[in-house]
Amino acid sequence: MDDQIEKVSDYLNDLFGKPAEVIRIIPLGAEPGETELKGFGYGKPYLIDFICEGEQRSAVLSSMRVQKGFGHDHFSDRAAIMLWQNATFNVLPRHVRSLDVGYFTKYGRLKSAGDADEFFILMDRVSGIEYYRDLDRIAEAGFFGHLDLDRAKALSDNLVYIHQQKHDDRTLWDRRIRELVGSGECIMGLVDSYPEDFEFYGRDRFERLEKECVRWRWKLKPKYHRLSVVHGDYHPWNIMFRNGIDYTLLDRSRGEYGEPADDVSCLSLNYLFYSLRKYGRLKGEFKQLYDTFMENYLLQSGDFEMLTLIQPFYVFRALVVASPIWYPGLTPEVRTKLFNFIDNVIAAEEFDYKNVNQYLQER
Template sequence: MTDSIQNVESYLEEVYGKPVSVIRVVELGGDGEETELKGFGYGKPYLIDFILGGEERSAVLSSMRVQKGFGHDTFADRAALMLWQNYAYERLPRHARSLDVGYFTKSGKLKSAGDADEYFILMELISGTEYFRDLNRIRDADIFSRLDIDRAVALSDYLVEIHSRKHDDPVLYHRRIRELIGSGECIMGLADSYPEDFEYYSRDDLERMEKECVKWRWKIRPNVKRLCVVHGDFHPWNIMFRNGIDFSVLDRSRGEYGEAADDVSCMSLNYIFYSLQKHGRLQGNFKKLYDSFMQNYLDRTEDEYILSCIQPFYAFRALVVASPLWYPNLDPEVRIKLFNFIDNVLAGDRFDHKNVNQYFMRK
């Protein structure tokens, strides 16, 4: 343990240019016990408490788990993402700040970038509670208040703000739409992750769905003026609320710019997903959240066209929550309705956000 602590201290001294004394290193989400750093580099986030210049500070060190698929297969894939995160996190309002990007050497040392074995990112520690816990409370305990509506609207307002920042780069817009369909993290990558013998959505279903999404790519591709600042993975696990509507966001993904429909579909699909688990349809308090979030966004942006390009983004997000890999214990009826949702949404030219329940039926 002494060698591990010394490695961390040496790294932090390289980052800050001053003497550092590490108090403890614990795995986030663990039992709070101090830990060896032997497992560093394999996807676990660690909280580091240390003293710098007589002041106690905290930081979070994390790396990507080595895994096949989803575009993270190689060292270069993971290094590129970490380097981008270090650059991009501080460029998004309210996002947790990256303090440094570094790598692990083959000897287990941590360095702030040639003799690299795996990259990691060091970020500031953000206080708060993950937003999905609010949704769990509403689903499981049926406890709901005006604050829940206010938070949905605050999240919608946030997207209104960042999506107003446009970017002129037609080639980049084409790439973002292309990656929605073909990236290892998106539609085709998710399709590849489904079991060969999956009973609820067969290989033929996945092939048909992919072909429909390719058609959508060519429909959306000309809309290059829609390129804007995005979060890229705007779901309830990446949002930390504190008091009231004060929040921060985590883990933006897949590029600084993209299509606004990506963020809007990501959050709103989660309201649908939770409501399906509780009611088997969009109704009750989750419908209130969905309607508040969507209507506020549409009213403030006047972006009615988003309803004509959100379809493949909804397909992507529904593939995630319907996945037996990510949600192995999901009720089969919920899973079936999500696949119906995918097929029906892709079949329509304009998404009817006021009549979502029509999309859950087999047609």
Template sequence: MADHEEVESYLSEVFGKPVQLVRIIPMGAEPGEKELKGFGYGKPYLVDYILEGEMRSSVLSSMKVQKGFGHDTFADRAAVILWQNAAFNSLPRHVRSIDAGFFTRHGSLKSAGDADEFFILMDRVSGIEYYRDLDRIRDASFFHQLDVDRALALSDYLVYIHSQKHGDPVLYHRRIRDLVGSGECIMGIIDSYPKDYEFYREEDFERLEKKCVEWRWKLHGMTHRLCVVHGDFHPWNIMFRNGVDFTVLDRSRGEYGEPADDVSCMSMNYLFYSLQKYGELKGEFKELFDRFLENYLTKSGDFDVLRCVQPFYVFRALVMASPLWYPGLAPDVRRKLFKFIDNVVEVEEFDYRDVNGYLKG
């Protein structure tokens, strides 16, 4: 991390006015808090500073240097940061990016050619991550009307952004190709699994990949579906404040894509939490799953999403079943996630009224 003076100088350059840096502290879990999600990319820092006599806060974040998930090289990570800086501000309700820059090899921050790693500077937003609501429902069985209202608000949000279509077949083909073959998605997640994994063997992954390639060609002609998407619409990327007021974070992998991506990402989390509590889709989480999807289908009129969502569910379930991303998950939940994967990838139309049927066999 750059020193105090370097950060202060960088902020003064960005805002074109003198900035007095107050503090830089790492952001993360509260002391003693146990998080289910055990793996992440970068470490964000909270930056407090004074600009024109006003106290302000921003978040400075870079990507963790690591192998895998398509982030192996400096150029891979640079592409993500530069895209985020350009794309965050074009999506309604998304946290605002202020700037993208570089850490140089000498520890300074600037926009220059001797970059060593990229970072992004964003507004700090208030609120509580949505996953904490789902934790409460799972752990304390405390469920009320606001939980339903929030699920509907998230569904309405997707209806709105997905209504903004974009006519570019090449972009649609790329998003579907990346879903199957990129380092961040299906094949990259599969490569991160341990060899001879006890719940799913190499031959199982090979068979699954072949089925997903078939899905790539099933979706190849659906280019008219290309629209504005978030791309990583899960409960860790949503900050709620009072009522149904929220901000989204960290949109991913492109401004446009297949609407089934966002729909699967959120609805899969309702199933995921229900599996942890009940071993099936049941109770409060079934109500959230049903209301979220039914509201989306009714208001968007996009029932074709049920014929496109299968490989996206495979991707999300592979992440959730992963011992790298969710190391503390119960074995029975992993087994049911793989059963869900095996069954969903085979059906031509997803039956959201019989999700538990995909957990059997």
């Protein structure tokens, strides 16, 4: 009890910039005289009575209970809600005021984040060259060798390794599949980013596509045994190669766990994308890269089930590269074939990775 009072006092001293003496800390709703602090910082609100500059004051400290579902699964979800509350409570008339927003450290101390405007991350500097420059070189100069195939295989091997690590959490699986279809960063968010007068894919086609993706959500929901460690944004701009097959990954996204097809579709779609721009189909060096990556992954992982559920993940990634926002300079032919790919793949019950070009034709 004394230790907890000391930690709260230190926090209040930092917050107000003046000495604050904590008189008592009790759980709200407790019986008179109850001072039990079990669970402090884990969802139960606490009344804090303290004296600052000779004035007796009271405040309520509250955090969110860790729970599954409702978008509160991750620490970052709960942090976002607390940050939002601190920013908005005080601008609504007659609403209780927020004094601060903060966080508990792993040592049980309380830290303020109340004056935060935007957050940042500080990372190690990584040497190397982004993988997309390899693909640019192949597309523009035609220089292609064994190292390119070795790198594709190494990237495939890495996914085989990380996807072996499974996680038993049906609620989290449901969330990830729901986010694939409905998140602002994924399918529906991308659809909303397209201009209303987009000539290559009109409103009716987007509406049909979204309905198909909802159908796939319900097909994927029972597959929660597949929940695995993933990268989440495994594309050539997030891979830094040095000599040979030595590389570092960047910018892991959208959660620690997910469906392995997310990573596999992300990189393999980029081989197709580069080939479309050079050849108008999957051909030549890029077909070799695609085949090496996909065949190695499927054979090493044994995960041929993926071919029955990779379809909406390919739609997600194809909507990115077909976007006039992200890639304004695409030729009409390339953009049309990407949307043909989207329509054909989402309609396929099993993806035929050995005959990708069949999905580029108009339905």
